[in-house]
Amino acid sequence: MTEGPQLAQSESVKRYEVFHTDCPARDVLNHVTSRWGVWVLIALRGGDLRFYELRESIHGISEKMLAQSLRALVQDGLVWREVEPTTPPQVTYGLTQFGRDIGEPLQELFNQLDRAGR
Amino acid sequence: MTEGPQLAQSESVKRYEVFHTDCPARDVLNHVTSRWGVWVLIALRGGDLRFYELRESIHGISEKMLAQSLRALVQDGLVWREVEPTTPPQVTYGLTQFGRDIGEPLQELFNQLDRAGR
DNA sequence: CAGGATCCTATCCGATACTG
C-alpha cells in the first residue's frame, strides 16, 4: 500500500502484477464466497425458494445469517426478493440474471471439489 | 443437525433438500474461497511464483496470511511447493492439476464479477 | 529470503429473545 498505481506502470511492470485485491468486485466476491453465500446461491439455482425453504435447505444456517446473507446478495444484485403481504407474510427469493451468471462458475467450482471426493 | 440422514430419504423428500453443507469438500472450499486463497490461486494461474513474488503480487496480504494460505492449499493438493536449499533459500509455488481445475471456475467467477463492473 | 511465534483486535456467527 501507499505505493501508487499498479496498472499501466509504463514498461518494466513485473509479470505477476496483474490485479488489485482492493478492486470494486472484492466486496461482492466476499459475499459470494462467504460461508453461507455460496449455499444460498447454489440452493436458488434449483428454483425460487421461500425463506423457510432456504433455512431448511441449508443445514446448519441460523436465521440471522440467512437473513444477513440474503440482504447482501440482494444489494449486490444477485438475488431478487418478493414480498407477498398476506398473513402470514410470504417472501420469495430467486436469482437474477447476474446471479445465474455467478452461480454457474460457482456450481462448477463445487463440482470440481466434489469430484475430487475430499 | 442431529436430524439424521438427509439423502435417500425414501420418497417424500422436498425438492430443495439437495446438499449437505458439512460435506467433505467444505474444508477445501473454505480454503479456496477464503479471503486470500482466491488471490493466491489466481496469481499462480499466471505461472509459478516465489514467496516474495506472491507477496508483492497480492497487495495488502501479510506474510503470515500468505504463509498460512499457502500451507492450506498445499495440504489440500491444489498447490505444490519446491524448496531450493540455497542461501538465501528459494521456495517456489505452483498449481497442481487439481489446482488448475479449481482455478478455472474461480477465474471465471472473478471475470463475471469484474465484467459487471462493481 | 522465507518463514515461525506472539500478541492483539476486528468480525463473524450462533443463541436467545422479541416484533409485525
Next chain:
DNA sequence: CAGTATCGGATAGGATCCTG
C-alpha cells in the same frame, strides 16, 4: 412466517519481532 436486536464466544487476520 419472516424477520430484527442484542449479547458473547470463537475465529480470522494484521503488526511486530525473531530465526535458519
